[in-house]
Amino acid sequence: MPSALITGITGQDGLYLAETLLDKGYDVHGLIRGQNNPKLDLVRALVPDVRIHHGDLTDLSSLIRALRDSDPQEVYNLGAVSNVAYSWENVALTTDVTAKGTLTVLEAIRLHVDDDLSAIRFYQASSSEMFGKVTEVPQHERTLPWPRSPYGVSKVFGHYMTINYRESYGMHASSGILFNHESPRRGPEFVTRKISQGVARIKLGLQDEIVLGNLDVQRDWGFAGDYVEAMWLMLQQPEGGDYVIATGETHSVRDFVVAAFAHVGIDDWRRHVRQDPRFMRPAEVDLVVGDATLAREVLGWKPTVSFRELVEMMVDSDLEATRQGW
Numbered sequence: 001m002p003s004a005l006i007t008g009i010t011g012q013d014g015l016y017l018a019e020t021l022l023d024k025g026y027d028v029h030g031l032i033r034g035q036n037n038p039k040l041d042l043v044r045a046l047v048p049d050v051r052i053h054h055g056d057l058t059d060l061s062s063l064i065r066a067l068r069d070s071d072p073q074e075v076y077n078l079g080a081v082s083n084v085a086y087s088w089e090n091v092a093l094t095t096d097v098t099a100k101g102t103l104t105v106l107e108a109i110r111l112h113v114d115d116d117l118s119a120i121r122f123y124q125a126s127s128s129e130m131f132g133k134v135t136e137v138p139q140h141e142r143t144l145p146w147p148r149s150p151y152g153v154s155k156v157f158g159h160y161m162t163i164n165y166r167e168s169y170g171m172h173a174s175s176g177i178l179f180n181h182e183s184p185r186r187g188p189e190f191v192t193r194k195i196s197q198g199v200a201r202i203k204l205g206l207q208d209e210i211v212l213g214n215l216d217v218q219r220d221w222g223f224a225g226d227y228v229e230a231m232w233l234m235l236q237q238p239e240g241g242d243y244v245i246a247t248g249e250t251h252s253v254r255d256f257v258v259a260a261f262a263h264v265g266i267d268d269w270r271r272h273v274r275q276d277p278r279f280m281r282p283a284e285v286d287l288v289v290g291d292a293t294l295a296r297e298v299l300g301w302k303p304t305v306s307f308r309e310l311v312e313m314m315v316d317s318d319l320e321a322t323r324q325g326w
């Protein structure tokens with residue numbers, strides 16, 4: 001039975017990836033941080049077969065211990081301070097976890113496997129945020145990065161460290177440059193879930209308005225369940241590589257708002273949306289759209305959920321959760 005260790009198991013992608021790997025017959029191990037992590041119960045409820053290891057991306061010895069105890073053939077580094085707005089307010093923490101944390105995992109693997117770096121295949125969760133102020137449209141694997149946030153800068157560091165370990169040590173290290181992917185499990189601090197939760201509550205008469213920042217920005221939004229399959233496919237290739245994972249379609253935050261309200265039969269969405277500079281960013285990523293040709297040709301990967309299906313899935317899930325009082 002192949003074995004995999006996932007950092008960031010409590011996050012949106014960690015949970016979907018754990019389910020995917022368990023379905024494929026893997027022995028799945030997850031790294032959990034903190035002495036009383038509130039999301040541990042969620043992990044135990046959704047993926048009870050995952051074996052838990054305690055550790056932190058900023059703590060090298062905890063990572064070496066997790067590797068020793070799980071003895072994985074594959075390591076998926078999904079752990080990060082992943083909220084872009086928060087990364088300006090916590091620059092040092094973001095750098096420690098999202099940038100240096102990646103290097104710490106790579107070093108832990110190097111120390112754990114001694115000189116046989118082919119023993120472990122490594123996946124790094126890179127991001128379209130690296131493209132920031134885009135230098136070309138659409139963005140592909142060789143598009144010049146121009147990050148616009150401490151989070152984006154940290155991801156650029158992790159991305160190139162991953163490439164460097166592949167080139168320096170011949171490690172099977174891959175980097176998935178994933179564009180925004182969402183789901184009913186998305187944290188409510190991200191705009192899509194904030195909208196789907198807000199629309200559900202407005203529909204059920206529990207709230208009047210949603211307060212948002214910039215409605216004009218455009219993102220390439222896909223479904224997280226599709227994107228974790230791409231992570232696994234990367235590690236099944238004969239050699240490590242870098243792949244853009246995206247739908248190739250772009251929509252504005254306003255499009256998401258309109259589609260979400262329309263789905264619950266509310267046409268006059270303007271009555272329920274207020275803009276507040278509090279949710280504007282010091283530097284914005286105005287438009288990202290990915291070219292996933294390489295992933296389609298080499299990995300045989302393509303998205304299966306459309307923008308409209310994604311919006312409806314998230315709103316329906318939040319309607320159900322709100323009705324049930326979850």
Ligand code: NAP
Pocket residue numbers: 007008009010011012013014031032033034037039055056057058077078079080081082083097125126127128177178179180181182187
């Ligand atoms: P998420 O829901 O925010 O999950 C982040 C995970 O990182 C959580 O499990 C969190 O644990 C963990 N973490 C935070 N600090 C840590 C530390 N010091 N040590 C160990 N773990 C730590 O993020 P996601 O959406 O699943 O994304 C997964 C990865 O893909 C992240 O690296 C993200 O930056 C990257 N990414 C995401 C997207 C997207 O659209 N979702 C796109 C591109 C790249 P706690 O629960 O304990 O906080």
Ligand code: F7E
Pocket residue numbers: 082083084085126127128129178179180181189190191192194211212213214215217219253279280281284285
């Ligand atoms: O913002 C605008 C905001 O926070 C999307 C992370 O997973 O994807 C994610 O980062 C856009 C931004 O995601 C609100 O200004 C308007 O332009 O949902 P978000 P993100 O910043 O794109 C990338 C690929 C990652 O790698 C990250 O880890 O929406 N926006 N009003 C708002 N955003 C938020 N959060 N809240 C608002 O009220």
